[in-house]
């Protein structure tokens with residue numbers, strides 16, 4: 001009997017309507033206005049790469065060991081170096097990183113013995129050209145130009 | 152190419168996909184119709200083929216791990232777990248207990264996110280446009296835990312061969328438990344919206360029936376199999392990663408129709424919560440990485456390891472020739488195998504059911520095509 | 522001279538106003554629909570074009586007008602062209618007999634309701650021909666579905682309407698409203714509440730008749746891509762769109778007129794409620810919206826947005842004030858109640874869409890023939906008997 005009455009008075013449908021109705025409360029809105037309201041990504045977020053420099057003397061931390069390039073499954077990092085005759089140490093000359101092929105797996109970051117290469121929290125990597133996706137050493141050290149929005 | 156000799160004046164051939172709103176990606180289904188009735192269907196796959204298995208052959212063991220995330224990108228963590236377990240077996244190492252527990256927590260969370268995505272899109276296919284947003288809201292909470300843990304949300308690359316790369320973060324336990332507390336009420340909400348609804352019942356009851364026999368014939372696994380009443384779950388049948396320690400039930404259905412599969416998945420989400428809670432509460436301390444050399448060279452041999460992924464049995468068959476790169480990696484993707492049953496399930500139903508049935512199998516084309 | 526003005530000029534002016542204004546109104550109904558759906562779905566909805574997406578309908582209209590006009594090469598060009606026009610014209614023509622207020626109507630013909638019903642039957646042709654002419658499988662299936670669906674639900678709808686007509690005793694739209702005033706009851710509640718059954722059947726059939734969710738099979742996007750208008754784009758598509766919203770408006774208007782007292786205020790016979798309902802309620806409503814706009818204005822940062830919100834706030838507050846002036850009030854309170862009731866019904870349309878899954882074709886037909894029509898018939902007979910008894 002109860003079942004019959006529920007069926008006649010469309011209780012199941014009304015229950016559903018009530019669910020959507022009560023979710024209308026403005027405080028329940030979950031989406032955000034992206035460029036205006038920037039999401040805070042996690043500390044460990046694997047985003048845009050950065051080549052760290054020593055804050056004391058402004059020199060790169062990278063020792064040009066090439067481990068990151070070897071670790072990368074996509075083989076998209078190219079490190080070149082030359083031997084400094086005075087100190088007998090390898091010094092980094094160029095470092096390119098092709099973000100268009102990167103899958104942000106973090107293996108390069110894990111491989112780096114001196115924490116020079118790091119994936120940062122910046123996630124806005126869109127560019128207008130394919131060439132723009134290839135980051136050189138300068139860009140990796142200074143970071144991409146901050147995105148400007150006009151709205 | 153599909154066989155075209157069946158053409159007959161009374162039959163209408165409808166090409167559904169690869170660009171169709173509800174073929175879940177790039178599946179192409181060629182439907183033979185008599186009016187609205189489906190006489191048969193044929194799947195054309197391969198539009199998302201990326202040669203993942205071939206890629207494995209020229210990456211090192213370690214380097215291949217991020218690629219498996221991209222097969223079933225909805226359940227990337229499970230994929231990673233399967234691959235890591237397979238290589239670990241080959242090298243006869245085992246992840247330390249803490250790593251195993253964290254793996255269980257994350258894979259079960261991943262099962263929930265995968266089922267949530269399934270529920271949302273399935274409801275969307277059947278025409279209820281709101282559940283998908285509620286599901287995504289909760290899924291977001293779980294993804295945040297992934298993001299905090301390993302820095303990525305979807306293709307997580309959370310595990311490494313031998314254990315874990317990342318130690319849990321400070322508030323990890325708290326956040327996971329908070330999710331466990333919040334989530335059951337939300338599942339109730341989805342059920343309120345769908346389970347009792349007469350339209351939903353009409354659209355799912357008795358649609359796409361697959362008997363237990365059919366399931367076994369086709370090799371169907373996962374929730375689709377369990378909805379037909381077969382209590383088969385690899386987490387219980389061949390426990391891995393410490394699943395034998397946790398107390399949980401295997402939800403099964405009776406009729407093997409779309410509705411049962413829906414109920415089974417809903418129940419599975421609740422069971423996953425139970426596992427997560429137990430795992431978090433008994434999280435051991437200790438190292439997170441087993442003894443694996445920096446340069447991995449598993450001994451010559453082969454092994455097959457399968458796990459219970461959200462969509463069914465996900466198996467990895469790996470062969471090593473004692474080099475730094477796999478000789479062969481063969482994946483048994485659950486979606487691919489389950490998709491075979493589509494024709495059987497669709498015969499005699501209506502077009503609208505085809506959409507519901509494709510949804511209910513829960514396929515991810517990245518995994519079907521690899 | 523006077524008579525000439527009344528018979529020719531007023532209807533002409535009103536027709537022009539409806540034809541010019543309704544596309545805009547339809548645009549804003551879509552805006553409301555998207556916003557309300559967003560509310561159900563815990564999202565923000567439109568926020569980019571204008572403050573809170575307020576200018577979106579205009580942007581959409583411009584986009585649709587400027588789009589390339591694509592006619593599939595295999596299509597039947599003439600019918601392809603004709604079908605959306607047919608849909609729109611019939612839907613807009615139906616507006617001519619809607620009694621928006623005591624004096625606000627293009628023509629109070631004595632068979633008003635019949636005009637609407639017959640126009641909507643012709644309107645179905647637009648859908649069927651459109652799907653047929655596109656020469657695409659999805660479109661064809663969509664139009665076949667809509668043919669079956671609309672025809673069968675028209676029967677159920679007819680029975681519900683006939684029940685209403687029996688109580689009203691007239692086919693003229695104004696006459697129906699007047700009858701409710703004389704009888705001092707909205708027809709949805711008359712006959713000891715028995716008339717509520719036809720009202721419910723009508724509401725359900727109306728949703729089906731306008732192809733709205735959960736009965737939106739002809740355009741079920743998850744099955745048939747876009748159903749009968751899969752191949753349509755740009756302005757032609759916009760016409761179908763316009764027709765859909767016009768139809769929604771028309772069927773809601775019938776429901777309001779026939780069952781919910783038309784432009785009468787609630788409890789039209791209780792004089793004590795006149796002031797709170799005719800003055801305080803609309804003024805309060807518009808006042809609240811105005812204050813809301815003002816708060817929204819303060820939250821916006823861009824000057825243009827602020828300006829638009831300020832204008833809106835002023836307009837709303839102005840409207841609130843207008844309702845307090847007895848003379849203006851007398852002229853606009855009828856349309857206010859009419860549109861208010863129509864909006865409530867439109868809100869329900871959106872609400873259903875946000876909540877329910879879609880029926881399957883055979884279930885839809887079963888609901889139509891096995892439940893809706895017998896219930897409609899039964900209600901007709903029972904109500905007829907009750908009326909006979911009362912006489």
Ligand code: SF4
Nearest residue numbers: 072102103105106108
């Ligand atoms: S994140 Fe992965 S793919 Fe990207 S550069 Fe590093 S190792 Fe290569």
Ligand code: SF4
Nearest residue numbers: 062063065066068112
């Ligand atoms: S691994 Fe680190 S130190 Fe070595 S080359 Fe790469 S960035 Fe430089």
